[in-house]
Amino acid sequence: xxxxxxxxxAGIIVEVEAYRGEDDPASHAYGGMTERNRVxxxxxxxxxxxxxxxxxxxxxxxxxxxxxxxxxxIRAVEPMEGIDFMMKNRKMRRLxxxxxxxxxxxxxxxxxxxxxxxxxxxxxxxxxxxxxTVRGVASSSRVGISRGVEFEWRFxxxxxxxxxxxxxxxxxxxx
DNA sequence: TGTGTGATTCACT
DNA sequence: GTGAATCACACAG
Numbered sequence: 001x002x003x004x005x006x007x008x009x010a011g012i013i014v015e016v017e018a019y020r021g022e023d024d025p026a027s028h029a030y031g032g033m034t035e036r037n038r039v040x041x042x043x044x045x046x047x048x049x050x051x052x053x054x055x056x057x058x059x060x061x062x063x064x065x066x067x068x069x070x071x072x073x074i075r076a077v078e079p080m081e082g083i084d085f086m087m088k089n090r091k092m093r094r095l096x097x098x099x100x101x102x103x104x105x106x107x108x109x110x111x112x113x114x115x116x117x118x119x120x121x122x123x124x125x126x127x128x129x130x131x132x133t134v135r136g137v138a139s140s141s142r143v144g145i146s147r148g149v150e151f152e153w154r155f156x157x158x159x160x161x162x163x164x165x166x167x168x169x170x171x172x173x174x175x
Numbered sequence: 176t177g178t179g180t181g182a183t184t185c186a187c188t
Numbered sequence: 189g190t191g192a193a194t195c196a197c198a199c200a201g
Contacts, residue, residue: 017193019193028193031187034187035186036185036186050193051185051186052185052194053182053191053193053194054183054184054194055182055195056193058194060193101194101195102194103195104195142193143193144192144194145192146192176200176201177199177201178198178199178200179197179200180197180198180199181196182194182195182197184192185191185192186191187189187190187191188189188190188191
């Protein structure tokens with residue numbers, strides 16, 4: 001759930017990926033705390049928003065207590081409220097494809113670095129709510145990473161049309 | 176319809 | 189200097 005100015009936008013999270021701390025080579029926290037990933041080491045339930053690939057934002061929710069790194073990357077959302085707002089941000093007219101990717105949903109919900117470190121439990125601007133349970137959870141390897149691929153820590157709603165990739169991501173290895 | 180590649184900023188080495 | 193938890197468009201078939 002995202003509140004921006006007076007417009008309320010909400011969606012059901014249908015796809016996430018788990019990232020751990022210093023024992024996870026794909027995690028930003030791997031190798032210790034830095035300026036960028038410091039909120040991953042902070043309190044749980046906070047937003048870790050980071051900039052990647054030169055032009056995209058990604059939203060995470062921290063999961064571990066202070067001093068321990070861990071976060072969940074929100075990869076896809078099924079739009080529920082404020083769909084006009086999202087379409088305006090994304091310059092799209094169709095519902096499918098609006099928020100089916102980590103950078104797409106941040107753009108649709110107007111999330112950027114200003115919300116980094118936001119407390120998603122008490123914040124009026126960006127917060128989580130208990131929603132309905134998902135239909136069927138499937139897991140696969142994580143997407144878009146080059147290390148730590150062996151852990152199947154991507155979880156998504158197999159019955160939703162709003163996940164970023166339907167098929168498990170099997171990355172081709174060179175012979 | 177499917178694959179390939181360019182875009183583009185930041186943090187870390 | 190380089191690579192990164194990505195997306196959208198161009199081109200081929």
